[in-house]
Amino acid sequence: MIAFGPVPSRRLGRSLGINNIPPKVCTYSCVYCQLGRTIKMQVERSAFYEPDEILRDVQDKVERAREAGEPIDYLTFVPDGEPTLDIDLGREIELLRSLGIKIAVITNSSLIWREDGREGLMKADWVSLKMDSVREEVWRRINRPHGSLHLASILDGALEFAQAFKGELATETMLVEGVNGGDDHIREVAGFLARLRPAIAYLAIPTRPPAEEWVHSPGEEVINRAYQIFSEKVGCVEYLIGYEGNDFAFTGNVEEDMLSITSVHPMREDAVSEFLARAGADWPAVHRLIAQGQLIEMAYEGRKFYMRKLQ
Numbered sequence: 001m002i003a004f005g006p007v008p009s010r011r012l013g014r015s016l017g018i019n020n021i022p023p024k025v026c027t028y029s030c031v032y033c034q035l036g037r038t039i040k041m042q043v044e045r046s047a048f049y050e051p052d053e054i055l056r057d058v059q060d061k062v063e064r065a066r067e068a069g070e071p072i073d074y075l076t077f078v079p080d081g082e083p084t085l086d087i088d089l090g091r092e093i094e095l096l097r098s099l100g101i102k103i104a105v106i107t108n109s110s111l112i113w114r115e116d117g118r119e120g121l122m123k124a125d126w127v128s129l130k131m132d133s134v135r136e137e138v139w140r141r142i143n144r145p146h147g148s149l150h151l152a153s154i155l156d157g158a159l160e161f162a163q164a165f166k167g168e169l170a171t172e173t174m175l176v177e178g179v180n181g182g183d184d185h186i187r188e189v190a191g192f193l194a195r196l197r198p199a200i201a202y203l204a205i206p207t208r209p210p211a212e213e214w215v216h217s218p219g220e221e222v223i224n225r226a227y228q229i230f231s232e233k234v235g236c237v238e239y240l241i242g243y244e245g246n247d248f249a250f251t252g253n254v255e256e257d258m259l260s261i262t263s264v265h266p267m268r269e270d271a272v273s274e275f276l277a278r279a280g281a282d283w284p285a286v287h288r289l290i291a292q293g294q295l296i297e298m299a300y301e302g303r304k305f306y307m308r309k310l311q
């Protein structure tokens with residue numbers, strides 16, 4: 001099955017997934033990969049499916065979704081491996097244009113140093129680049145890349161891509177406890193992201209069983225600090241922490257709204273006060289969530305922040 005969904009996606013609304021790579025062919029074997037260790041490490045781009053077969057499969061799913069009255073906001077290449085390994089990615093995007101739906105690609109960035117690796121991505125409307133580290137040794141530890149890859153070339157390729165790309169650029173940084181969440185390291189990543197100028201930088205944590213048992217999410221303190229450091233350098237930062245709540249919808253329920261907002265952004269104390277005032281509520285609602293262990297209070301640079309409890 002090449003097309004799946006549509007599924008709700010916090011990043012892309014209702015997204016119809018396209019699995020253009022057989023499981024699990026990848027240039028990386030990330031320690032946190034929810035698909036387990038990479039079965040086939042590969043860096044040479046190759047053909048996996050006929051582009052026409054992909055078009056037919058996606059078209060069929062789109063028609064069925066339309067018949068069922070289900071909207072689709074994006075067609076998203078998010079396979080069981082690295083989508084830019086597919087030598088026909090650009091051609092597939094061109095064919096899918098006939099469906100009149102925006103197209104997204106979520107890539108680990110590993111082939112972006114190659115001109116033909118960037119070429120397919122250029123045709124998409126929305127691209128997310130994985131940026132877990134800008135230090136060679138940390139990158140090797142967390143992403144476990146194919147031995148022939150070099151981080152410096154990937155970072156250069158990402159800059160080149162970001163300058164030329166006309167669509168919307170996002171980045172995604174997965175935080176792993178004890179590996180890449182240190183302040184200095186996060187500052188270096190944030191500094192690089194500032195040069196990429198993404199429309200949005202996502203901070204993620206492992207929320208599904210990882211490839212390696214020792215992988216855990218860092219604590220909320222680390223995640224909040226990373227958020228603050230990113231925010232100083234990049235305009236828009238959001239968490240991807242696996243909570244698919246009623247994003248920002250005003251439910252009329254202050255506690256539910258607080259939890260859904262703080263699962264995306266930590267809220268500063270003054271923002272909470274304003275929010276409570278608008279909702280006609282008061283601080284006891286917040287204190288109840290803290291007492292129930294659903295919300296936590298943290299300090300960063302002399303200010304108080306509130307964040308949804310993750311574990």
Ligand code: SF4
Nearest residue numbers: 026028029030033108
């Ligand atoms: S790049 Fe994605 S698919 Fe490949 S190993 Fe990492 S998390 Fe898994």
